[in-house]
Amino acid sequence: MIERPKARNVTGMIRGVLLDLAGVVYEGDHVLPGAIDAIARLHEAGLPLRFVTNTTTKTKAALLARLKKLGLEITGDELFTPGQAARAWLTAHDASPVLLVHPNLEGEFADLPHGATRAVVIGDAGEAFTYANLNHAFRALVDGATLLALAKNRTFKGDDGLLTLDAGAFVAALEYSSGLEAIVLGKPSPDFYAGALASMDCSPQDAVMVGDDAEADVAGALRARLAKALLVRTGKYRDGDESRFEPRPTATIADLTAAAAWILEHR
Incomplete structure (x- = not known):
């Protein structure tokens, strides 16, 4: 079931996308099915992306190297840690x-x-x-x-x-x-979200966040005044997460492939 936050304006344009990594793009030592193609679709549509992660077991340089081995070509400017x-x-x-x-x-x-x-x-x-x-x-x-x-x-x-x-x-x-x-300093800090958005000259009202953590990724993004936040049923997601924290997700969907389709449909 798709849950939407109550009394929230979700009609703005989408001009920037924030993506969590672990649980959304990859798990362990493998990329999730369809994730690379989903990212390519968003890039091809001209949407700037920023990858915002709370992973704190690797330096930024080491994380970039690991992502490259997984087939994800992410620049240092696109990754926020x-x-x-x-x-x-x-x-x-x-x-x-x-x-x-x-x-x-x-x-x-x-x-x-x-x-x-x-x-x-x-x-x-x-x-x-x-x-x-x-x-x-x-x-x-x-x-x-x-x-x-x-x-x-x-x-x-x-x-x-x-x-x-x-x-x-x-x-x-x-x-x-x-x-x-x-x-x-990481998610759900509003300053963390603001820094990622500022780097692509995107206002919170024109941004969407995609994450598997209903609390830090989704509710955190919405509290940071992002217009939209999508919860995917991969990674750490568990049944009922969409209703455990406020604000609730703009939408709860299967995975990053479905999230990319949702974003392109609603942009």
Whole structure:
């Protein structure tokens, strides 16, 4: 069943498309059926695309290389990651990172200059989420560091095909223990969406988001004032997700192929 947000104007033009990656374009080590053709159709229609991901286990360069191996030719300008948002925040605020991230992501911050202040940067650290590492981050926070969350997702779909605990629970633990509220840099941060849209000179009223996460991708995009947000039944989607969060999706559809068709029909 297709769910639409109540009392929401969805009649604007579509001049830009934001696409989630994991669960929408690919899963694990394979591209989802029809995804490459769907992306090609959107490009051929002259619609600018930006790929907005909350993946925080790889640097942007490593993620681009992985996508290329999967057959996805995405430029650096088309890809927006929480890691690059964190780099920009740290530079703008003259802050040094205290990292609680996956070891594969640490290189994203290797060349930053020493800052006058500190900020704890927390992402999907995986096995690095030990008590000792969490306590190290906590002590930095009570000593005055800012708390930066690359994302605050509840779950993601693991390579084994099962829902897996994401970083959100650990962000919540540090918030509770320190009494601080995290600055979220990835989805559903309105600033994250705004940066992606600004890069293609597209207003939120002319944009559509496609994602498999009803909370961060879809409700987050609509709260960021995007005109439309489509929920696909791939990736982490589970029955009933379309009615669990507000605002509800503009439409709930099968996959990226169906999303591309919907976008072209409604543009």
